[in-house]
Amino acid sequence: MSKIWVIARREFMAMVGTRAFLATLLIMPVMLFGSLIIMPTLNKISGGRERIIRVVDGTGRVGPQLVTMAEERNKLLKESQSESSQKDAKESAREMTGMTTDPYRLELQESKSLDDTARLGWSDEIRTGSLYAFVEIPESLFDPASTDTVRFVSQDAVLSEARQWMQAIVDSIVRQERFKVLGLESEKVQLANRPVSFAPTSPYERTNAGEGGEASVKAKEEGFDLATFFAPFGMMMLMFMVIFLAAQPMLESAMEEKSQRISEVLLGSVSPTQLLTGKLIGNVAASLLVFALYAAGAYAFLVQRNMQHLVPMSLVPWFLVFQILGVLFFSSIFIMIGASVRDLKEAQSLLLPVWLFMMLPMMVWFIAVRDPLGPVAMALAMFPPSAPMMNVLRLGTGVTIPIWQPILGAILLAVATAMVIWVAGRIYKMSMLRSDSVKTLGQLLARIMSVSTQGYTK
Amino acid sequence: MGSDASAVLLEGVTKKFGAQKAVNSVDLQIPHGSIQGIIGPNGSGKTTTIRMLLRIFKPDAGVVHVLGRTSGDAADDRVGYLPEERGLYLRMKVRDVLRFFAQLKGNSRPDKAIDRWLERLGATDWSHKKLEQLSKGMAQKIQFIAAVVSQPELVILDEPFSGLDPVNLDLLRQAVLDLRKEGTTVLLSTHDMDVAERMCDRIFMIYKGNKVLDGTMEEIQSQYGEPVLRVRLAGNIVPDVSRLPDIESWVDCSPYTELRMKSLGARSSILRALMEQGDVEHFETARPRLHDIFVRIAKPSPEPTSNEQGADRS
Numbered sequence: 001m002s003k004i005w006v007i008a009r010r011e012f013m014a015m016v017g018t019r020a021f022l023a024t025l026l027i028m029p030v031m032l033f034g035s036l037i038i039m040p041t042l043n044k045i046s047g048g049r050e051r052i053i054r055v056v057d058g059t060g061r062v063g064p065q066l067v068t069m070a071e072e073r074n075k076l077l078k079e080s081q082s083e084s085s086q087k088d089a090k091e092s093a094r095e096m097t098g099m100t101t102d103p104y105r106l107e108l109q110e111s112k113s114l115d116d117t118a119r120l121g122w123s124d125e126i127r128t129g130s131l132y133a134f135v136e137i138p139e140s141l142f143d144p145a146s147t148d149t150v151r152f153v154s155q156d157a158v159l160s161e162a163r164q165w166m167q168a169i170v171d172s173i174v175r176q177e178r179f180k181v182l183g184l185e186s187e188k189v190q191l192a193n194r195p196v197s198f199a200p201t202s203p204y205e206r207t208n209a210g211e212g213g214e215a216s217v218k219a220k221e222e223g224f225d226l227a228t229f230f231a232p233f234g235m236m237m238l239m240f241m242v243i244f245l246a247a248q249p250m251l252e253s254a255m256e257e258k259s260q261r262i263s264e265v266l267l268g269s270v271s272p273t274q275l276l277t278g279k280l281i282g283n284v285a286a287s288l289l290v291f292a293l294y295a296a297g298a299y300a301f302l303v304q305r306n307m308q309h310l311v312p313m314s315l316v317p318w319f320l321v322f323q324i325l326g327v328l329f330f331s332s333i334f335i336m337i338g339a340s341v342r343d344l345k346e347a348q349s350l351l352l353p354v355w356l357f358m359m360l361p362m363m364v365w366f367i368a369v370r371d372p373l374g375p376v377a378m379a380l381a382m383f384p385p386s387a388p389m390m391n392v393l394r395l396g397t398g399v400t401i402p403i404w405q406p407i408l409g410a411i412l413l414a415v416a417t418a419m420v421i422w423v424a425g426r427i428y429k430m431s432m433l434r435s436d437s438v439k440t441l442g443q444l445l446a447r448i449m450s451v452s453t454q455g456y457t458k
Numbered sequence: 459m460g461s462d463a464s465a466v467l468l469e470g471v472t473k474k475f476g477a478q479k480a481v482n483s484v485d486l487q488i489p490h491g492s493i494q495g496i497i498g499p500n501g502s503g504k505t506t507t508i509r510m511l512l513r514i515f516k517p518d519a520g521v522v523h524v525l526g527r528t529s530g531d532a533a534d535d536r537v538g539y540l541p542e543e544r545g546l547y548l549r550m551k552v553r554d555v556l557r558f559f560a561q562l563k564g565n566s567r568p569d570k571a572i573d574r575w576l577e578r579l580g581a582t583d584w585s586h587k588k589l590e591q592l593s594k595g596m597a598q599k600i601q602f603i604a605a606v607v608s609q610p611e612l613v614i615l616d617e618p619f620s621g622l623d624p625v626n627l628d629l630l631r632q633a634v635l636d637l638r639k640e641g642t643t644v645l646l647s648t649h650d651m652d653v654a655e656r657m658c659d660r661i662f663m664i665y666k667g668n669k670v671l672d673g674t675m676e677e678i679q680s681q682y683g684e685p686v687l688r689v690r691l692a693g694n695i696v697p698d699v700s701r702l703p704d705i706e707s708w709v710d711c712s713p714y715t716e717l718r719m720k721s722l723g724a725r726s727s728i729l730r731a732l733m734e735q736g737d738v739e740h741f742e743t744a745r746p747r748l749h750d751i752f753v754r755i756a757k758p759s760p761e762p763t764s765n766e767q768g769a770d771r772s
Contacts, residue, residue, distance in 0.1 A: 006561045014547070260544040265604075268512035268533040269562040433514065 003270045007278025008285065015249045015286040025293065028241045051132040051162055054107045054122065056114050058139030062173050063108045069169050074103040104162055112139060119153075126155055133162060137170065142177040203400070231312075232369050232396030235319070236361055236389045238294055242323055243358070243388060246287035247330040251347060253279070254338025254428065263339075263432035272429040276421065279335065280328055287327040291320070315395050321410055326388030329417040330358065332424035339431040340438040340447065350441060357385035365393060372397045381409045384416035423448055464523070465490045465612050465643035466511060471520035473506050480506040482667040483520065488660070490611075493634065493644040495658030497651070497748075499756045503667040504647050508614055511645070512539060525611055535564040538610035542617040542647075545601050548590040552581070552600055555589060556607055563608035575603040579629060594621040602630060606637065613637060616647045631657065651749040661748065663755065670755050675748065682751045687717040687728060688744045692737035701735065703727045709750065714740065716750065 015021060053070075057063030114122075114136055125131035133154035140146040150170060152163045179186040204217050257263040266275055295316075302308045333354055341347045361368070361380055368377035372394040380390040387409045394401050427448060431438070438444045466488040473481040481503045488494040498504045509515045510522050512533040521528055525536050533539065546555055553572060560568030576582045579599045589597060598621050605613055618634065619627050634657065637644055648654050654661055655675055663671035671678055690713055691697055697715055699708045704724030709716045717728065725743065732738050746754075 002566075003562055003564075006558065010558050014549070018549070256547065260546065260548065261541045262545055262547060264509075264512075264514070264541050265539055265545050265559065266562070267514045268537070268539045269535075269559075433509070 004274050004278040004281065007266075007270065007275060008282035011253065011279050011282025012285045014253065015246075015283070016289055021245075021249075024245060025290065028245065029294070029297075049102050051102050051104050052107060052130075053104055053132055053162060053166075054109055054134040055137070056109045056111060056135065057137045058112045059137055059141055059177075060112065061177070062137050062141070062170055063106075065173055066166065066169060067106045067108055070104040070106045073165070077101060077103055102162075104165075123153065126153065133157070133160070135166065141174055142181060144178045144182055229369065232393045233365055234298070235315070235396040236365060236393040238291070238298070239319070239323060239326065239389045239392050240358070240362070241294065242287050242290050243326045243330050245290050246283050246327045247334045249286075250279070250283055250331040251334040251338040251351075254335045254432075255341065255344070255347065258339055258432050259342065263428075267429065267432070272425050276332075276335070276425045276428060280331060280421070283331045284324055284327050287323060288320075291323060312396060312398065315392065318395055318406060319392050322388040322391050322413070325410065325413045325417050329384060329388075329413065329420055330354070332417070332420045336420075336424040336427045336431075337444070339428045340444055342437040346437055346439055349439065350444060353441060354385075358389075360386045361389040361393060368393055369397055372399045372401065378405065381405060382412055384413045387413045463490070464488055465492075465525060466494075466645065467521075467523035468507075468510075469521045469523075471507075471510065471517045471522055473503075473510060473515055474518050479667050481510070481517075481664070484664065484667075484669045486662055486669065486672065488643060488645060490643055491638060491641045492659040493638050493646055493657055495654040495661040496645060496647045496664070497649070497654055497661060497671075497752060498664040502756075503664045505616075507664060508539075508616065508645070508647065511614060512537065534612075535608070536611040538563070538605040538608065538613040540601055540605035540613070540615045540618055542620070546589050546597065546604065549588060551586055551588055552576075552592075553585045556600070556604055559604040560608045563610070565608040568607055571607050571609065572603070575607055579603060579633065595623055595626050598622055599626065599630065602633070606633075606642075610642065612643045612645065614645045614647070617649065618646070619648070619650065619653060651747065651752055655748045663752065665756055671751070678748070678751060679745050682746050682754070685719045685722045685725075686744050686746055686750070687719060687725065688714045688740065688742045689717060689732060689738065690714050690740035691732065691735060692739045695736045697732060697735055702731045709753070711750075716744070 055063045055066060057066075114134075122131060122134050126133065133152060135153070136151045138146070138148035138150065140148050141150070150167075152160070152166065154160055154163070157163055176186055179189055207216050207218050257266065270278070299308065299311060302311060334351075337347055337350045337354070341350065360383075364376055364380065367374070368380070368390060371377060377390060377394055380386040381394055382405075383390075391406050391409050395406060427444075431447070438447055464487045466486065468484055468486040471481055471484045471486075472479060484503075484507065486507075496504055496507065506515060510517055511524055513524075513530045514533075525534055527534060547558075550558070553569075556572045556575075557568055560571065565571070572585075573582070576585055579602070581596065581599055581603070584592060584596060584600070589600065592600065598618070602615075602618055605615065615634070619630060622630060631653075634644055634646070638659075646654070646658060658675070660674055661671060661678060662669065671681075673681070688711070689697065694713060696710070699705055699715075699717070702717065704720045704727065706718045706720050708718065719725065719728065722743075729738065729741055732741070
């Protein structure tokens, strides 16, 4: 037993005691969630350029209002960027100003329409960058029967946030004017147009009676909250990162032990079972450390944003069960591949199908979150290679999953893991002492099938 | 001699891989406290034999006794092993890797032994370096320490002297000889016949899975002790062997030519015949060297145009 711990300790230290581990630990979340964190920052960095927009207003009434609104927006923008502004003020400013932090300077033109010469001239200015955009508001716009179009001309007109901002304001002003033309009272029309509230509600449940109180029946009303939607995704990605960070070093470790003939020395000191057991114990221990670090980091992040309620603590035991099984499953496969090849290039072709299976839940996570009880989510929760990620994803949605399903998923994964470890042990011993390598999945399967006929000790 | 009297005893050991016999009914006895050389061409069965001693392979037939034990999942903790080159985690520090291998052999407090060996082999300054920072020779010394640090009773060394400069070569050779003095049994696998001849008490040669030599150097030389003449003509003229009498075969060992005679009595007539061909610079009756014996055994079957055939024709 002590030799198993010696191997486990070395494996653990080899994994976590390196700068590469620390770097990967930091890089992985950036790679997977980076865009969510980096985008607003990049927006802030790239923002701040004044956008000059010329407005040719045929109606004579829309333009001035646009100018006023733009000035208000700029003011809000400035306030929200100051250090002293409150968090809520910043939030409301963002709602008003959109994601970009560019101030808009609207130049209201005296003329009510443009000829082609002016259009061409201004377009050239847009191309040279001295002008961001120009807008033509047709004179007939207040006429309810008008089919004329407002034209927003810029190089990025389709994606322009300024266009979207302006469209919303113009739309609101024109509607008000049309109500007047049609003799409608705008307040009444707005009342009639008020959307019907349609609350998504979770199934009712009985709450426990408090002191002197009575038990009651309650249901939780749920809004469409991005955070709620992405929480299961976050859990799935956490599982992926933990498994990836644990399994990948196993591949490198097996390859190093083969190429450096360390395996021969090891197998001269311990049995293959002891060796593999020690390696896997060290590997699981390192993966638990990765989980602890990521979980603590994520929790601290959520606490800072007052979102800790999103963490389903009841899920932690399930997470750990699937994590341990998943790490053992994939690490054994990676050891098997590492022992069968001579270099990383050969390993890559064998790893491709493993990666595909491993990433299957990521390809369908959206479907699974929307319908965690559906056939796709359920099938992948039972399929061992996708079970660790799919099960935590389903459980993370908050939808009541019949308890037998994650239990069955874990049992199937445990059985598959036991089989993979058994095969990996035999392949490890057999392949580590061979100088040839396996180049295709077919050859690897053939080697697995021929293991018992090769006359090795075990 | 029973297994108790020997550190290693192989009795009719056979190992097959599929239909191929890697080792065929081999017997071997290594006395305690001796240095046993194991030689043989590449692919002859040396590594398979060593792996059976390490319990990595199980024989298909016969019995392998190592330090009195006949079975196990892995080598006894009393057995140390140095594989040919490599065998170390390059990204680990010297002390950590030595500690790891010592602990694998059941030595839970190996630091004193590590310090002693590092000092003995002049590697103390390297103890906190990573293996990948070491030269090949220095890494070889560390690997040697890894094999012996847990004070094994049997040490299996596979090409321990490769990559060493003459100074370190002597240092490590002396360390191996000292191990024998301390009572450790050493199994030395090498392609360096000079090393085998000078250091080993007994030599065992395996060829195509079969034992072909086993004994002390004297025993082997007497077994392969056909009279051999080592000759050289001035001006590097290669003798015309076809014009020499009583020659069984010959080998070109440039700048010498080695002539195997049919009998010792043929020396005078051969010398006379050589003198007719040129100025004889060197003429020596020699004991066969291990190198020559090895070559004689392991040389591929000669083609019709080869030296042996030519000599036979004469």
